Structures are given as C-alpha cells and as structure tokens.
Amino acid sequence: MNDGAQLGTRLRAGDLTAAPAVLNLVESRAPRDQAAIAALLAEVSPAALGGEAPAHVVGVTGPPGAGKSTLLSALVHGWRARGRSVAVLAVDPSSKRSGGALLGDRARIEVDPADREVFIRSMAAGERLGGLAPATRAAAHALAAAFDVVVVETVGVGQSETEIAEVADTVAVVVQPGSGDALQFIKSGIMEIPDVLIVTKADLGQVAVRARRDLHAALRSLGARDTAVVAVSSLPPQQGIEQLLDALDAHRAASDIATRRLRARRLHALADFVEEHGGRGLRALGGRRAAERWLATTDPALDVAALERALAERASAA
Secondary structure, three states: OOHHHHHHHHHOOOHHHHHHHHHHHHHHHHHHHHHHHHHHHHOOOOHHHOOOOEEEEEEOOOOOOOOOOHHHHHHHHHHHHHHOOEEEEEEOEEEOOOEOOOOOHHOOOOOOOOOOEEEEEEEEEEOOOOOOOOOOHHHHHHHHOOOOOEEOOOOEEEEEEHHHHHHOOOEEEOOOOOOOHHHHHOOHHHHHOEEEEOOOOHHHHHHHHHHHHHHHHHHHHHOOOOEEEEEEEEEOEEEOOOHHHHHHHHHHHHOOOOHHHHHHHHHHHHHHHHHHHHHHHHHHEEEEEEEEHHHHOOOOOOOOHHHHHHHHHHHHHH
C-alpha cells in the first residue's frame, strides 16, 4: 500500500519526484487505497499547508483539433524559461478496451525528457462528460503543493467542460480560427467560463484576426469585457506566447484565489456526498441550498474529504 501521508509530506517539502507515485495513488479505485488517498489529501490541505497551495492551477480547454497540445508544448517551455516547475494533467478519452487514456498527450506534448521539473501525465476521462477524469481534482490539488504551475487539459468535448471552472484558478479556452467555434461559443455555456481566450494559428493572418474580433464581440454581448483575448502561433517563429503567459499571470494576480478555491472545495464535497448518498442523503440535509448554506459556515481550511465526511455525519444526525 502506498503511504499517502508520506507522499503528502514529500510534496509539502517540494519533492517533485513524488508526483508519479501520487498520481498512481489518487487514480486507484481499490478500496484498500482510499484511506491512503485521504491521508495524502489531508497532508496537502490548507490546514496542513497553512493556507492555499502556492501553485497556479491553469485549466486549458477547447474543441478537438484546436491545437491545445502544440500550445501546451510552447507554454511549458515558456514557464520553464521563467524558472517555474510545471505539472500537466492531460485528460484524454478512455479506451473502451483497457479503460486507459486513449490519446496519450504525454507523447504529444514536446518537453525535454531530462528535465525533472516537468511532469506530464495522461488521465483517462472514463464515462465523465464534464471534461475531467474522476481523480483530476485530487491530483491537481495534491500537485499544487509542490509545483509552481499545474495545468489541467480537458478532453475537448465542448460546452459540457464547464466543470473545469471548479478546478482551475485560471481557465483558458482555445479557439481555432476559421472553424466556426467563435460563433458556436456565443450560444453555449462555455463562453461563461473563460478567464483568457486563446486564438491559435495566428500565422493564418486575417482569418485569425476575424476570429479574435468575433470573440471580442461575443464577450461584449455577455458583459465580459475584462476577459483577455490573445492570438498565438505555437509554431516557429512563435507569436504571442509571452503575451499569453503574461495574461495568465495577470489574471491570477487579480483574482481572489482563496475564495475561488474554497468555493470549489465545498461544491466538490457536496457533489461527492450526493454521488455517495443520493437524493435521500441530500433531503436529510434539507436540500441543496440548505447544504450549501451549512458548508459556507464550515472551517475554510478543511479539505474535500473532511467536508464530505462532515456532510455525512450531519445527514446521519438529522
């Protein structure tokens, strides 16, 4: 059995070499590993860290074929040039035969294999439609205790990916020019979640300029004028990568990360509780709104597992 508490302690000490074992543990569905996972997450909770984990958690999402993997290669190189360690969790569609990650972004994102401050892992989405693998939240939360940047790249299935907004500090939505995505996003829920919009393939010229203009128009119609729109080309000679890195940093600097993460933890705990205890358990709490009001009064330093246990104890006592 993996020693979850020991792995958490290593992450708190900045030991990046713990990352593979951490991912192996949090992806386990074996009953014997659940206590170890809880111990790991407790060791990297705000209570144990003395506050929120220091990493910048960046969500990257968008339609298939928009160039997310090529862009991530460029971003990883950019972050490393700025002296930051980077972990990438690439959530891919699952193989129906093996259940494992199908596309294997670990192979599609180009990095120096000798660089020990870059960690990339493909995670199978399973049957989840929210763009995230079941263990993605736990993995991102754990790695955020050790790495400077944690990237979560989702499977790219469209507007169902709004779940990423509950995991990342900054959500970047990638748009491919000339694909009609800009107009489709105006009609979909995905336009409500981006903190930064990225138009790829800026080297295409006017078609990229038009996509950027359409996105600005869509944001104005939604009243989201502060959302940055950055056009980039990830192929040599690169364009816009430094500006994109600056835009991501600027969003984090202007955000109330503690409040955002606290809300996400409480929503995650409630979702886990409902999945485990169903509608009857939720009714025992007085319904969703009553449960959310009660969660709002709980210790902000508690991790998701502790919050979920507290909800279960309260439902049992009701």
